[in-house]
Amino acid sequence: MIRVLMVDDDPAMLEIAKIFLERSQDIRVDAIESAKEAMVKLKDGHYDVIVSDYVMPEMDGISFLKWVRRQDHDVPFILFTGKGREEVVIEALNHGADYYLQKDSNPQVLYAELTHQIRQAAERQKTKRAVLESEEKYKALFENMNEGFILYEFVRDGEEKPHDYIIRDANPKIKLIADLKPEEAIGKSASEIFRSKIVPFLDIYLKVDETGSPAKFEGYFPSNDRYFSISAFSIGKGEFATIFSDITEQKRMDEGLRRAHKQLQEIIDFLPDATFVIDQERKVIAWNRAIEEMTGVQKDEVMGRSVSSYIEAFYGFNRPILIDSIFSADGEMEGSYSRLGRKGDAIFAEVYVPSLYGGKGGYVWATASPLFDDQGQIVGAIESIRDVTERKIAEMALRETRDYMDNLLHYANAPITVWGPNMKIIRFNRAFERLTGYSAEEMIGQEASVLLPDEGREEAISEIAYTLRGECWDSVEIPIRCKNGGERIVLWNSANIYCEKDRTLMATIIQGQDITDRKRVEEKLIQATKQLLDIIDFLPDPTFVIDQERKVIAWNRAIEEMTGVSKEEIVGEGDYAYGEVFYGMKRPILIDMIFSRDEELESHYHHVKREGETLFAEAYVIPPRTGKGFYVWGTASPLFDGDGETVGAIESIRDVTEIKETEMALQENEERMKLVIEGANLGIWDWNLATGGVVRNRRLLEILGCPEASLAGHVWDQVRIIHPDDLEKVMAARRDHFDGKTKNYMTEYRLKQSDGRWIWVQDRGEVMERDEAGRPLRMAGITQDITEIRQYQEALKEANRKLNLLSSVTRHDIQNQITGLAGYALLLSEILPEDPPMRRYIDGVLELTETINRQVAFTRDYQDMGVxxxxxxxxxxxxxxxxxxxxxxxxxxxxxxxxxxxxxxxxxxxxxxxxxxxxxxxxxxxxxxxxxxxxxxxxxxxxxxxxxxxxxxxxxxxxxxxxxxxxxxxxxxxxxxxxxxxxxxxxxxxxxxxxxxxxxxxxxxxxxxxxxxxxxxxxxxxxxxxxxxxxxxxxxxxxxxxxxxxxxxxx
Missing domain, CATH: 3.30.565.10 (Histidine kinase-like ATPase, C-terminal domain)
Incomplete structure (x- = not known):
């Protein structure tokens, strides 16, 4: 449905047009009798076409058209009028009308043509909008697609052989490959972009161009160390396109998985405990070196083989072992192990295996756990076997003193542990349990090194090795790793226990003191001090700090640059060394007044101000190192300890040379401007739009005709004396400037002075301040008396008018005389005999009269030049x-x-x-x-x-x-x-x-x-x-x- 807004001041014409147009089922007409009403309609609703008359009261069709276009309405506009003047048509089309139709033809034909134009205009507008929307969608898709897209064209040599290719178009993803924006890359060749003599993937792209078959491959770009999945396809001979996506992370993940798998195999292989892994089919997939040594069975003998292979390696015959319980009920294992338990998914047990170590036998502690895939399904199992034979022997050797040691260890407040000559833990007291979160059951039998964090592990193991060589610890600081992943810092002391018979080392007892909290406080203090020094160092203003003994303890980068004295030269120096840096002599400066008031010292500064404990002062200094003088503004404050005692002071210095020079320059400019304004004889005003108050200079009061009035007045004082014919012009100029339509406010108008005389003035001004909504708050400007200038202009206009009148009268009289002269010449030519000389003279006279006539006409045409x-x-x-x-x-x-x-x-x-x-x-x-x-x-x-x-x-x-x-x-x-x-x-x-x-x-x-x-x-x-x-x-x-x-x- 096409919605039409029809505007005509003739109700009959509107009614007839509405009937004719709405005969078409696809047109609906809103008939409006004035442009003002139509403007309201357009603000409240949407129309597909506007049809407007030209001649209407209040606002004609052209003015209505101009208003529509000023509102950024692109709705088609048809001027439908009885006026057929060419200038109306031209003006309508110049201001954006889409069609022009006269009402003076047959109604049937007229409204058929109007209906056709309405449909055409609406369809064209609909098509235009659809094209714009389609272009925006394509642009958004092209620029925001997840994949990169590049259009290429081959570059051929003198023999028409492709040797390179250039970029014709690309979306923003090209930055991933070339680190260029599309507009930077377009037009550049591959060799230029990738800075390589060998053009990347040229052979692949040539094959795509020759065969027309697309190609998909992975490419590596060394310039940015990235991998891409690239799909190339031909779009015409000599042109091809690629769609690419960054697969660097996927490639690196794959490589990481391969490395992780290899590392896992290596980790298992180098685990100190005998370890093997089986898959879901109970085939061996890992068999480490420790288990080879324990069983005497090599990896190659069992890898990939089924369950019987690893069972026979331990027992020499087929029977269930611990790892099989991962796939079956625990009941099958009962009776096979002396101790059997489960913790979560892990199963652990202890057993004596007589066939180990070539028949020597030994006690083992075994732990079996399932292996899961990403979906949580069991895909295998791992068993770790620890030889605990030595532990068993140590237990028996120490059984005599166990009760005593247990009481001593368990009830001690300090964390205590005992390890054997093999560095395996044999005692772990309750205080140690509280310290680490590990239970004694978890730790006994483990090597002491398991308690050490990764960082500094090797150094700590070396310290433990010293105890095994008979040395003792005396306040040795070694961190301990806790079960929750945290660390505690412990101060250790140790003693060795020897066998009385042969003085062989039986065990080492270690007692610790947890100093974690103390260390943290120390570290925080150190960190706080460092942070404070860093903050001072990076302060933009030159800053230094002194202690109570007037020694420099901080000297930042900015003050190094200002004075030319480095931190290394001054930190730690006392005896007013900082005064020498600024003044070339060791003397007190502003910061020293924090400790004592010195009136003589204050006299060295332009002025000194106190605000509470803080001092402010301004001075001019010339540091000896730089020789460059500048004005500074210093601020000094005391530093207090926890008891409120002054322990030092800090001074911050700001270079205010530019500000001082600016102030002096402003003062000089103000004086110069005052002379200029007084010399130009200008009135100056400053208007507060919120209150209406105006501040004026004395010259403006003289222009207004009230020189004795107050400099502070109200805007109405001036508005009420504006000539009534000029008031609307002045108010319109102000409104246009307030609304932002003009950069400056400027207008000329007449004012009535107190003696009744009218004078011409010119206002120039500008809004100086607006609120958050953009409304003007303050405006300033000048007023100039231009009465004499206007009088000169009027005199010139009057003189020009009189000259044109004189020229017109004179020209008229000359043309009359010339016409008479030409007439006499023509009569002479008719009555004189055919005498060639006489005829030549007559023709000459006629030619001269024609020339004079043209010249007179020429002056008429050009008399308004420049007017x-x-x-x-x-x-x-x-x-x-x-x-x-x-x-x-x-x-x-x-x-x-x-x-x-x-x-x-x-x-x-x-x-x-x-x-x-x-x-x-x-x-x-x-x-x-x-x-x-x-x-x-x-x-x-x-x-x-x-x-x-x-x-x-x-x-x-x-x-x-x-x-x-x-x-x-x-x-x-x-x-x-x-x-x-x-x-x-x-x-x-x-x-x-x-x-x-x-x-x-x-x-x-x-x-x-x-x-x-x-x-x-x-x-x-x-x-x-x-x-x-x-x-x-x-x-x-x-x-x-x-x-x-x-x-x-x-x-």
């Missing part, structure tokens, strides 16, 4: 009107100038004359130039000169180009400017005349045409030159400054 302000003019229309005005050049049709599009060339219009056979081609494009309103006369003169004096001219071409340097003389400037070219195919201008054709009174006819054309162009900074070649036609080039032309969209 009216320059304006923006569409160049194509100006030249068209000029061509229309030249006789025998342009054929006229019903619509004015008849233009025909030649060869379908967009933007080129051709006009052909009937009699002269001269063709005028206008190819300026949609450009406007800023020029005097008499610009059309310039082109009329150029075209007329070509037809009169061109010598066989058949074609005239007018064009516009933008370029940097124009003509052989290089008149234009690089990077800007445009040129209007007027050229013909005639005989051209003789070389000896080129330098004179723009002179005053030169040439045939009036002699002023080109001279005045140059003057008209010069009003807005344009210049004209003749650059053609004699014999090839005349060529005039008009240089247009860059700021005096602009491109416009054609309707």
């Amino acid at each position: 009216k302000s320059p304006e923006w003019q569409p160049l194509e229309e100006v030249v068209g009107r000029a061509a229309e005005a030249v006789p025998l050049v342009v054929a006229k049709g019903p619509g004015g100038v008849a233009f025909a599009v030649e060869d379908g060339a967009e933007g080129i219009r051709v006009a052909r004359g009937k009699g002269a056979g001269i063709e005028v081609e206008i190819s300026t494009g949609p450009v406007e130039v800023f020029a005097d309103p008499l610009l059309e006369k310039v082109f009329s003169n150029l075209l007329e000169n070509a037809t009169r004096h061109g010598g066989g001219v058949t074609k005239i071409r007018v064009s516009f180009v933008e370029r940097g340097v124009v003509g052989e003389e290089g008149r234009g400037k690089d990077g800007g400017g445009g040129v209007i070219v007027v050229e013909d195919d005639g005989l051209g201008i003789a070389a000896e005349m080129k330098g004179r054709i723009f002179d005053q009174a030169f040439g045939r006819h009036t002699g002023y045409g080109l001279f005045l054309s140059r003057e008209i162009l010069g009003i807005t900074g344009m210049t004209i030159f003749e650059t053609g070649e004699e014999g090839k036609g005349a060529r005039f080039e008009i240089d247009v400054p860059r700021e005096n032309y602009r491109w416009c969209h054609t309707p």
Whole structure:
């Protein structure tokens, strides 16, 4: 359904139009009788097409159209009116109307045409929006797709063989491969991007291009150390595209899994405990070195073999062992082991195996656990077997003293452990359990090294080895790893227990003291001190700290740079060494006044201020090391201990040289500005928009006619004396500036002084402050009395009017006399005999009267040159009107100038004359130039000169180009400017005349045409030159400054 908003002040016309249009089932019309109502409708609702009358009260159709376009409405707009003037059509189309339809035809035909135009406009708008949406979707998809996309084209050598390829297009993912943005990569070759003589994957892409078959492969880019999965496919001979995704992390994960599997095998192989692994089918998949040594069975004998192989390795016959319980009930194991238990998924047991170590036998502690896949399914099992024979022997050897040792160990407050000569733990007291979280059952039989954290492990093992060689620990600090993953720092002492018979080492007893909390406090203190020093070091202001003895304890980077004295030179120094750094002598400075007040010292500073315990002072210093003087602002504060006693002081110094220099410069500028304002005789005002209060200088009060009034007043004081005819203009100028439509507020208006005299003033101002919503709060500006200037302007206008009147009267009288003279000459030619000399004289008189007549007419055409302000003019229309005005050049049709599009060339219009056979081609494009309103006369003169004096001219071409340097003389400037070219195919201008054709009174006819054309162009900074070649036609080039032309969209 097409929604139409129809605006016409004629209710009958609205009703008829609504009936005709809504006969079409797809059109619905909202009929509105005024543009004001339509504006409200547009704000509240959406319409597909607007149809508006031209002539309406309050606001005509063109003004309504302008309002619609200012609101950024792109809704199609059809002007439907009875006015058929050409200027109305042009103005409507220039302001964005889509169609123009006159009401003066048959209603049936008229409304059929209107219905057709409405449908066309709505469909075109719908298509336009669909295209925009489609483009946005494609762009969003292309730029935000997860994969990268690049379009390539092969680069061929002299023999047409592809040797490289360049990027034609790419999405942002190209940054993954080339570390470039798409706009940076487009147009570059692969060898250039990857900086390689060997073009990556060229053979693959050539094969894709030759066969047309896509290819998918993985590629490695050493420039950024990344792997990509790449799919390449041909999109036409010589062109191909790739879609790629980054698989670096996947590749590295795969490689990590391979390495992890290998490392796991190596870890199992080097585990000190005998260990083997079986899969779900109970086949051996791992068999480490320790179990080879324990059983005498090599890995190659059991790997990949079934259950019987590993059972026989232990017992020599087939029977269930611990690892099998992972796949079966525990009941099958009962009776096979002396101790059997389960903890979570793990099963553990102790047993004596007589066949171990070649029949020597031994006690073992075995632990079996299941292995799970990602879904939690059991896929195998692992069993670890520890030889505990020595532990068993040690238990028996120490049985006599066990009760005593147990009581001694378990009831001691200090953590105590005992290990044997093999460094395996045989006692683990309750205090140690509390310290580590491990139970004695978990730790007995383990090597002492299991309690050591990874960091510093080797050094700690070396310390333990010392005890085995008979040495004792005396306050040795070694960290302990707890069950929860944490660490405790312990201070250890040790003693050795020897066998009385042979003095062999039986065990080592170790007692510890947990000093973790103490160490943490120490570390925090150290860290806090370091952080404080780091903070001071990185402070932007030069800063130093002294202790109570006036020794420097901190000296940051900024003060090193300021003074040229490094931290190493000054830290630890006392005796006012820091004073020497700044003043070249050891003397107290600001920081010393923290400890005692010194009036003599205060006199060295510009001023000293105290705020509580903090001191502030300003001084000028010249550090001896740098020799560079500057103003500084110092701040010194005391440092206190926990009891509130002063233990030191800190001073921060800020270089305020720029601020001081700025203050002095501002003061100087203020004084200079005051002189300028007083010299310019300007009134100054500062307006508080919230309160209406205005602060004014004395000169403004003089302009307002109340010099004795207060400098502080109210804005109404000035508003009430504005001329009633000017008040709305002033208020509109202020509103436009408040709304941000103008950068500055400027207006001219009349004020009534206290003596009743009206004066002209000019206001210039700017909003200086706005609130968060953008509303103006404060505005400042100047007011100037321009009464004399306005009087001079009015006098000039009046003088010009009188001169034009005098010129018009004089011209009229001269033309009357010339007409009479020509009439007498014609009568003489009729009554005089056919005497050749007499005929020649009469013809001369007639020719002179015609010349005088043309010159008089010429003064009429150019009398307004420079009188009216320059304006923006569409160049194509100006030249068209000029061509229309030249006789025998342009054929006229019903619509004015008849233009025909030649060869379908967009933007080129051709006009052909009937009699002269001269063709005028206008190819300026949609450009406007800023020029005097008499610009059309310039082109009329150029075209007329070509037809009169061109010598066989058949074609005239007018064009516009933008370029940097124009003509052989290089008149234009690089990077800007445009040129209007007027050229013909005639005989051209003789070389000896080129330098004179723009002179005053030169040439045939009036002699002023080109001279005045140059003057008209010069009003807005344009210049004209003749650059053609004699014999090839005349060529005039008009240089247009860059700021005096602009491109416009054609309707």
